[in-house]
Amino acid sequence: MQEYFEVGQIVNTFGIKGLLKVKPFTDDLERFEELKTVYICKKNEMKKVEIEEVKYHKEMVLLKVKGIEDMTEAEKYKGLFLKINRKDAKKLPKDTYFIADILGLEVYTDQGQLLGKVDDIFPTGANDVYVVKDEKGKQILLPSIPEVLKNIDLEKGKVIVHLIEGLE
Numbered sequence: 107m108q109e110y111f112e113v114g115q116i117v118n119t120f121g122i123k124g125l126l127k128v129k130p131f132t133d134d135l136e137r138f139e140e141l142k143t144v145y146i147c148k149k150n151e152m153k154k155v156e157i158e159e160v161k162y163h164k165e166m167v168l169l170k171v172k173g174i175e176d177m178t179e180a181e182k183y184k185g186l187f188l189k190i191n192r193k194d195a196k197k198l199p200k201d202t203y204f205i206a207d208i209l210g211l212e213v214y215t216d217q218g219q220l221l222g223k224v225d226d227i228f229p230t231g232a233n234d235v236y237v238v239k240d241e242k243g244k245q246i247l248l249p250s251i252p253e254v255l256k257n258i259d260l261e262k263g264k265v266i267v268h269l270i271e272g273l274e
Contacts, residue, residue, distance in 0.1 A: 110145065110152070110189040111206035113137075119180040120168050126180055128167040128188060131205075133229065137196050138167050145189045152189065203258060212264045213238045213248070216256055221246060224265065236265075 114128040130138065138160045145152040159170035174180050198204070205227050213221045213236070222240035227250075229235075234250040248254055248267055257266040 108206050109192055111192065111195075111204060112147075112187050113141075113144065113190050114167065114188045116146070116183045116186050116188065117166070118184060119177045120163065122177050124170065124174040124176050124180040125161070126169045126171065126174070126183060127163070128169055130165075130167050134196075135162060135165075135167055138169070140196060141190060141194060143190075143194070144169075144171075145191075146183055147187045147189050201258075203260070207260055208236075208258065208265070210263075211258070211260075214264055214266055216266055216268045221267070 112131055114130045114132075116126050117129045118127040119125065120127040128138075138157075141157055141160075143154055143156050145154050147153075155174075156172040157169055158172055161168040161170075174183070195204070208224050208227060211224050213224060215221060222238045222244075224236050225239040225245070226237040227234050228237070230249075236248040236250060236255075238246045238248055240246075253270055254267050255265070256268055259265075
């Protein structure tokens with residue numbers, strides 16, 4: 107499992123006082139209020155910054171971080187990603203997982219057939235959809251519903267699914 111994972115991307119500045127406008131990678135924006143620090147990441151460099159204030163604007167999170175006092179300084183961070191340490195992440199309910207932990211897992215049918223690996227997960231109105239890619243690059247889209255998604259085993263690195271009619 108990854109020690110750090112992305113929680114958002116800095117997409118712009120906001121105002122003249124150095125606020126960072128962040129596109130969050132979570133469905134619960136208030137998780138940002140629980141964070142005291144985040145890491146701003148540029149390639150392989152991670153800069154730890156202290157969060158002073160969290161605000162919201164439309165579907166975006168606005169962060170005021172220590173050391174960024176004006177728009178000019180904030181502009182240097184546009185396009186960069188924010189990461190947190192796993193120990194700082196909100197504890198998830200049973201049978202709920204971080205997307206970062208599911209990506210790359212092997213996907214098998216309940217009959218033992220390898221379908222490929224989880225390549226992406228995207229939300230829809232009703233449920234998430236797992237994008238599974240085989241070794242030839244062919245994709246299969248699997249809805250994250252109880253009839254299809256039978257088991258996620260992080261220890262063994264695999265997902266077990268039942269292919270209902272129309273998914274095969």
